[in-house]
Amino acid sequence: MKKAILTIALITLSVSNSVAQESTSTDNREKLFFGLKVGANYSNVYDSESEDFVADSKFGLVAGAFVSIPLGKFIGVQPEVLFSQKGFKSSGTFLGTEYKATRTTNYIDVPLLLAVKPVEFITILFGPQYSYLMKQKDEFTSGSFSSSEEEEFTNDNIRKNTFSLIGGADLNFNNFVIGLRSGWDLKNNQGDGSSNTPRYKNMWYQATVGYRF
Numbered sequence: 001m002k003k004a005i006l007t008i009a010l011i012t013l014s015v016s017n018s019v020a021q022e023s024t025s026t027d028n029r030e031k032l033f034f035g036l037k038v039g040a041n042y043s044n045v046y047d048s049e050s051e052d053f054v055a056d057s058k059f060g061l062v063a064g065a066f067v068s069i070p071l072g073k074f075i076g077v078q079p080e081v082l083f084s085q086k087g088f089k090s091s092g093t094f095l096g097t098e099y100k101a102t103r104t105t106n107y108i109d110v111p112l113l114l115a116v117k118p119v120e121f122i123t124i125l126f127g128p129q130y131s132y133l134m135k136q137k138d139e140f141t142s143g144s145f146s147s148s149e150e151e152e153f154t155n156d157n158i159r160k161n162t163f164s165l166i167g168g169a170d171l172n173f174n175n176f177v178i179g180l181r182s183g184w185d186l187k188n189n190q191g192d193g194s195s196n197t198p199r200y201k202n203m204w205y206q207a208t209v210g211y212r213f
Helices: 003-027
Strands: 032-046 058-070 075-094 097-119 122-142 147-151 160-173 178-191 200-212
Touching: 032 178, 058 097, 058 200, 075 122, 075 200, 097 160, 122 178, 160 200
Parallel strands: 032 075
Antiparallel strands: 032 058, 032 200, 058 075, 075 097, 097 122, 122 147, 122 160, 160 178, 178 200
16 A cells, blocks of 8 residues: 555656646747637726715626737737626615616727736736727616616727726636736727717726637
8 A cells, every 4th residue: 555655656746747847848928829718807987087976896797819929038919809798886775765776888898918928927918908888788776666778889980989908917827828907998089089088987807717729
């Protein structure tokens, strides 16, 4: 029994050492990758006029594709196309009756990210994002009353979008990627060359799991 345990231990140690040597000798930072990812947003909105608007964060789905394009060993670019749910929820009491309200917004997000790769296993990402609103759903419940309104939007003008900033990091484990991001809206582009600052801006944290080919 002791010999069997010792043999298993030696085999495990040998395999571990060979995997470690292979990991350290393989550097994928100069490789082109295409990947798919799925995960969740934890989003809310804030009032840019700093008035008393209080809302709670809500979870939403995020899923899509990305391409890692190296420009050298330590730097690259990473464009992505994502289906991304954001929004908020709130609750309280009005005229003695409790109410709950939820807004869910469906976006097509297009981040264009600069990738800094100090080591093989960590990619630091930062850059702009252009978001196209596809659908908005508002749900309200108060006592026995409830309502649900849904509105769809056409996006025939790609210059009409919301401009945001994104920052975060990817943790790379061979073909698997764990992504951690945060983002916030800055401007609404009107599509005619003009822009304005939205009063209520999305802000969100994002966690995804991906696989790159």
